Amino acid sequence: MSGWIAVAAADDLEAEDVLGVSVGGRDYALYRAPDGTLSASQGFCSHEAALLADGFVVGTAIECPRHQGRFDIRTGAALNAPACVALRMYPAKEEAGQIWLNLGDTP
Numbered sequence: 001m002s003g004w005i006a007v008a009a010a011d012d013l014e015a016e017d018v019l020g021v022s023v024g025g026r027d028y029a030l031y032r033a034p035d036g037t038l039s040a041s042q043g044f045c046s047h048e049a050a051l052l053a054d055g056f057v058v059g060t061a062i063e064c065p066r067h068q069g070r071f072d073i074r075t076g077a078a079l080n081a082p083a084c085v086a087l088r089m090y091p092a093k094e095e096a097g098q099i100w101l102n103l104g105d106t107p
């Protein structure tokens, strides 16, 4: 998988929210910060693999639904226990009414 891929309609992701998408059998989480900035990460929490799209965004953090660990949606950094390993982030952009992900050389 490489290059930019349209993964969702831009209107499907509101400010301060998360949206889960699946591409090539892998899950990703799309985020929109309160200021409208888009970002994207791996779909599962780095702690015990809960689906991050089932969590909720508070400001610029995603709170995991299982143990309430939080990650910075701009950088993927773990913000509080039990989350301690950063999320892998992916380039995301909004263009032509779509949200696009660049998965690089993700196998």
Ligand code: FES
Binding pocket: 045, 046, 047, 048, 049, 050, 064, 065, 066, 067, 068, 069, 070, 082, 083
């Ligand atoms: S599974 Fe996400 S904090 Fe534990």
